Amino acid sequence: MKLFKMQLSREQYHKALVVVSAMLILSVFFGYNTWKERKQYQTFLQNTYQREFKEMVTDVENIKILMDKAEITNSTVQSNALMSQIWRQALSAAENLGQLPISHSALSKTAKYLSQVGDFCFTISKQNAANKMMNEEQFAQIDKLKDYSGNLLGELYEMEKKVSQGDIRFGEIRKQGKLILKRASENAVDVKFGKMDQTFTDYPVLIYDGPFSENVIGGKPKGLDGEKVSKDKALEIAKKFLGKNNVGEIKQVSSGSGVIHTYGLEATPKGGQEDYQINIDVTKTGGHILWMLNSRDVLEKKLSNEEAAKKAKDFLKEQGFGELVESYFLNEDNTTMMTFIGVSKEGVLLYPDLLKVKVALDTGEIVGFDSYHYLMAPKNRKNLTPKLTEAQAKAKVTQRLEIDRVKLAVIPLPGNREVLCYEFKGKYKENDFFVYINAENGNEENILQIIKDKDGTLTQ
Amino acid sequence: MFRNRIQKLTPYIIILLIYTIFGFLSYNDFFSDRSFSDASSMIVKYGSKGTAVKTVQTKLKSWGYYKGSVDGVFGWKTRSAVIAFQKKNGLKADGIVGAATSKALGIPYKAATTASRGTVSRSNEVYTLAQAINGEARGEPYIGQVAVAAVILNRVDDPKFPNSIAGVIYQPGAFTAVADGQMFLTPNDSAYKAARDALNGWDPSGGAMYYYNPAKATSKWIWSRPIIKVIGKHYFCR
Numbered sequence: 206m207k208l209f210k211m212q213l214s215r216e217q218y219h220k221a222l223v224v225v226s227a228m229l230i231l232s233v234f235f236g237y238n239t240w241k242e243r244k245q246y247q248t249f250l251q252n253t254y255q256r257e258f259k260e261m262v263t264d265v266e267n268i269k270i271l272m273d274k275a276e277i278t279n280s281t282v283q284s285n286a287l288m289s290q291i292w293r294q295a296l297s298a299a300e301n302l303g304q305l306p307i308s309h310s311a312l313s314k315t316a317k318y319l320s321q322v323g324d325f326c327f328t329i330s331k332q333n334a335a336n337k338m339m340n341e342e343q344f345a346q347i348d349k350l351k352d353y354s355g356n357l358l359g360e361l362y363e364m365e366k367k368v369s370q371g372d373i374r375f376g377e378i379r380k381q382g383k384l385i386l387k388r389a390s391e392n393a394v395d396v397k398f399g400k401m402d403q404t405f406t407d408y409p410v411l412i413y414d415g416p417f418s419e420n421v422i423g424g425k426p427k428g429l430d431g432e433k434v435s436k437d438k439a440l441e442i443a444k445k446f447l448g449k450n451n452v453g454e455i456k457q458v459s460s461g462s463g464v465i466h467t468y469g470l471e472a473t474p475k476g477g478q479e480d481y482q483i484n485i486d487v488t489k490t491g492g493h494i495l496w497m498l499n500s501r502d503v504l505e506k507k508l509s510n511e512e513a514a515k516k517a518k519d520f521l522k523e524q525g526f527g528e529l530v531e532s533y534f535l536n537e538d539n540t541t542m543m544t545f546i547g548v549s550k551e552g553v554l555l556y557p558d559l560l561k562v563k564v565a566l567d568t569g570e571i572v573g574f575d576s577y578h579y580l581m582a583p584k585n586r587k588n589l590t591p592k593l594t595e596a597q598a599k600a601k602v603t604q605r606l607e608i609d610r611v612k613l614a615v616i617p618l619p620g621n622r623e624v625l626c627y628e629f630k631g632k633y634k635e636n637d638f639f640v641y642i643n644a645e646n647g648n649e650e651n652i653l654q655i656i657k658d659k660d661g662t663l664t665q
Numbered sequence: 666m667f668r669n670r671i672q673k674l675t676p677y678i679i680i681l682l683i684y685t686i687f688g689f690l691s692y693n694d695f696f697s698d699r700s701f702s703d704a705s706s707m708i709v710k711y712g713s714k715g716t717a718v719k720t721v722q723t724k725l726k727s728w729g730y731y732k733g734s735v736d737g738v739f740g741w742k743t744r745s746a747v748i749a750f751q752k753k754n755g756l757k758a759d760g761i762v763g764a765a766t767s768k769a770l771g772i773p774y775k776a777a778t779t780a781s782r783g784t785v786s787r788s789n790e791v792y793t794l795a796q797a798i799n800g801e802a803r804g805e806p807y808i809g810q811v812a813v814a815a816v817i818l819n820r821v822d823d824p825k826f827p828n829s830i831a832g833v834i835y836q837p838g839a840f841t842a843v844a845d846g847q848m849f850l851t852p853n854d855s856a857y858k859a860a861r862d863a864l865n866g867w868d869p870s871g872g873a874m875y876y877y878n879p880a881k882a883t884s885k886w887i888w889s890r891p892i893i894k895v896i897g898k899h900y901f902c903r
Contacts, residue, residue, distance in 0.1 A: 225678055296828075303827035306837035310886045313825040320824030463871020463893045463903075471808075484808040484869065496867055500807035502854075504720045504735075537861050538716075561866060575867055 254375035257301040258368065262361045264298035267291075268322060269358055272351040276344070285333035288326040295323030306375055311395040314405035315357065321411050322350055335648070349409055360401040373397055429465060429580055431491030439468040439487040446494050446524065447483060451475055451570075461486060465580065467495050474501075493580055494524075499572035503539040503565040510534060513541040513564040520562065520571050521545065530554065536660045539566045542573065547582075553589050554614035557582040557623050583623075586615065591625060591644035598627040598642040601649060606631035606640060616641055616651060626650055709762040713739040716854040721762055724770045725750060790830055794818075794860035795852035797834050800842025802899070807855060809897035812870040814863030816901065819874055826874075870894060873901035 213221070268291055275287045299319040302312060309316075325346070329339055339347065367373045373394055434442070440455055447455075452472040459469030467486040474483065481502070486495040508516070514531055521529055529545040536542075540563050547558030559582075563573025591598075595611055602608065606629065614628040626641040637655040642648070709717050718739045725731035731746035744760040751758040754769050762770070794814050802813040820826035820833045827833050835843060842848045852860075870876070876899045877887045890902035 228682065300827065300832065303832055303836050308838050308884070309826070309836065310884070317825040320828070324824070459894050459896060461871040461894045462891075463873065465871070467871065469869075469894060469896075482806070482808070486869070486871075496869070498808060498811065498862060498867055498869070500855075500858075502716045502719055502737075502858075504716070504723045535865070538858055542865050563865075573862070573867065575865075577866070577868070 251375060254305060255368070257304050258375070259365070261298050261301040261305075262358075262365055264294045264301065265354060265358050265361055267294045268298065269351065269354045272347060272354060275347060276351070279338070281333045281336050281338055284338065285330050288330035288333060291326040292323045292330060295319050295326065299323065306394070307398045308395050311399040312402055314402045314408065318350075318353060318357070318405055318408060322354070325350070325411060346409070346411060353405065353408065356404045357401070360404055364397065364401065367397065429488060429490050429493070430584070431493075434468075434487070434489055434492035436468060438492060439489075440470065442487055442492050442494070443470050443472065443485045446485065446497065446574075447472060452483065458484075465495055465577075466490065488580070493576065494574060495576060495580065497571075497574040499565075499570070501565065501570075501572060503567050503572070506539045506566040508564075508566045508569055510536070510541055513566060513569065514543060516564050516569045517541075517543050517545070517562040517571070521560065526560065529560065532556075532559075536566075540564060540572060541566060547579075549586070549589055549615075551589055552613070553625070554612055554628065555582070555586070556614060557617045589613070589615070589625060591627070593627075593642075593644055593647055595627060598644065598647060599629070601642045601647045602629050602631075602640050606633050606638060613644065614641070618650065624650060709739060711739055711741070711744050711760065718743070720772055721747070721770065724772065791857065791860050791864065792852070793830055793834060794863065795856040796848050796850075797840065797842065798859050799850055799852035799856040800848035801840055802859075802897075803853070803856075805897040805899065807859060808869045809899055810856060810859035811862050811867055812873070812894075812896050812901060813876065813899070814860050815868040815870045816873050816876055818863055819868070819870070819872060823874060869896065870901040872903075874903055876901045 271287050271291045271294065275284060275291070278284050278287060299316060302316055302319065305312075329343060329347075332339075364373065368375075375394065436457060440457070444452060444455055451474065453475045455470060455472040457468055458471045461467035461469050466489040468489060470485045470487060472483040472485065474481065481500045483497065483499045485497040487493070488495050514534070518529070518531075526545075528548045530548050532544045532546045534541055534543045542561060542563045545560045545562065547555035549555060557578060559578035561573070561575040562571060564570070565572045591613060599608070599611070608629050608631040610630050612628045612630075614626055615623050616626055616628075617623050625644045627644055629640045629642065631638055631640065637657070639651075639653040639655065640649065641651040641653075643650050709721055715737055719735055719737040721739075722731055722733070722735045722737070722743060725743070725746045726733075726735060728750075730750045731743060733740070733742040733746075747762060747766065748758045748760045750756075750770070751760070751766060756765055756769060794817065797817060798810050798814050802810045805813070817830065817833050821828060821830055827836055834840060834848075838844070840848070871893045873893050875887060875890055877884075878898050879900055880898065882888070887902075892900050892902045894901045
């Protein structure tokens with residue numbers, strides 16, 4: 206404080222005044238600019254959210270109208286057109302909803318409704334394209350979905366009114382964080398939208414064959430059999446899997462109660478000084494290895510992909526897996542990730558029986574393993590004899606594809622189903638494709654493109 | 666009389682000064698935090714860390730240039746080993762492992778990976794996912810990082826969430842790392858690796874849809890979810 210107690214001359218005082226007022230002006234200017242900028246960002250955010258909200262309202266309006274029409278059409282062409290329009294609108298509505306600043310828990314049912322409407326209509330649209338109309342059951346479901354869209358629309362209109370009156374303001378992110386206002390404004394938007402979500406309290410379970418159908422979500426592990434396994438037994442199984450000479454200490458670190466119940470184990474490598482762990486999950490029923498991951502950094506590449514493939518195959522044989530075929534591979538971080546699929550006695554490829562093995566390319570050590578799909582696939586398959594002949598199926602494939610080879614294969618379909626197909630591998634304009642023709646009714650079930658680059662082959 | 670006035674003004678002046686300095690500091694902070702640097706520019710030099718350094722050290726050690734441990738930290742020992750190697754091989758002895766030195770070491774030089782025209786590439790997805798892992802689960806055990814990525818991918822497949830990786834990650838309020846901008850930090854090697862493992866189908870979370878850190882979680886709702894698994898500091902739940 207000594208400084209300020211000094212006597213100042215008049216001149217000095219003036220100087221100080223100039224400096225201080227300059228600073229004052231500067232900071233006021235700066236403050237104003239910051240405030241203005243913040244206002245601009247806020248408005249911009251408001252506008253974006255408003256647009257998304259209003260677009261969503263329009264989308265739901267359209268869904269309602271299109272469903273009204275779909276109920277009274279009697280031509281597959283018209284129904285197909287309507288269904289694909291609903292599909293598009295539902296997708297757009299779900300997307301807009303996902304970008305609104307409302308907590309997920311307040312909106313999960315609405316989001317699910319929109320996804321399922323789209324998915325369901327897409328399924329019907331595909332069915333229409335095969336010249337089949339909606340059956341009575343589907344009609345009843347559309348009717349129910351339509352009622353829900355009506356209720357949802359009512360809630361949305363209510364909300365829209367509040368938005369335009371300024372009762373609901375999106376994007377007041379800063380205010381939420383402030384302590385004093387926290388209680389009062391604790392997600393005021395959430396509360397209002399949460400009410401809308403209540404529209405779906407007795408929303409029906411929808412079963413059809415799209416990816417969002419309920420029977421997929423409630424999928425049960427079919428390949429999990431055997432007896433309950435104790436923790437000690439699980440540790441023993443894991444040790445055997447990893448090789449007794451490779452692991453030092455092994456212990457349980459977690460207990461999984463997901464789709465498949467597991468013991469979550471962690472092993473330290475022998476020596477115990479390395480900076481990585483091996484994690485391994487053993488199923489509580491049957492004592493299967495669900496997955497294994499070794500987090501070691503692989504620094505060098507000494508093995509070729511062929512050598513790695515051999516290591517992986519030997520490993521799988523050692524672990525007692527039956528006949529398997531290599532499907533594709535991917536090189537990443539000096540490792541090769543290989544997928545293997547099952548083969549039946551008759552030589553039919555079993556794509557749902559999928560196993561993944563990751564080989565380190567420096568020592569050939571197995572650093573990753575995953576058998577989720579293998580364990581979830583059905584155990585005993587019947588009906589592996591095709592109804593159509595190969596020539597009949599071939600007639601269904603486009604002339605443009607130059608076919609290299611044909612095989613019988615079981616492929617997974619959305620909805621936890623699988624189907625026996627003829628697999629045609631061929632070329633079109635230098636791109637490789639797989640075309641799958643249903644071996645029973647000749648439907649084209651799927652088309653996959655094979656993407657090859659130096660790091661591996663992928664199917665899309 | 667002037668002295669009196671000055672004394673009266675002093676507190677205000679000090680407050681103003683502090684205010685101005687703070688203003689400028691936070692303003693600068695705001696921009697310097699968000700450097701959108703490229704993920705895979707692969708120049709390794711003094712102070713670098715990570716797998717790339719380990720690779721260099723392994724090579725130099727096997728040829729006898731480097732005597733320290735392969736710890737992934739580019740210290741002065743590594744630097745002098747690099748310089749010795751560069752001198753021997755007629756390279757510019759600057760102690761920096763760039764394109765030429767990488768080549769001489771026999772390490773494939775990873776330039777910034779860009780998708781080649783006309784083909785589909787997964788590298789964008791890997792990068793976005795790695796960013797999210799880095800922001801959300803830095804410092805967690807490796808398996809916990811894979812699990813966080815798996816949760817994001819599980820959400821993509823679920824009707825209650827948006828149907829793309831970007832849609833899920835950027836959903837407002839879904840991830841704190843997105844809200845506070847930590848997501849924009851350059852992901853580390855382990856985040857990349859975890860992103861790839863998750864995309865390849867490894868799911869240590871056991872099909873979880875949510876996760877939270879019980880020490881930080883504020884939402885009451887999240888506590889009501891059935892827990893599937895505990896990995897590191899995170900509770901994974903349905």
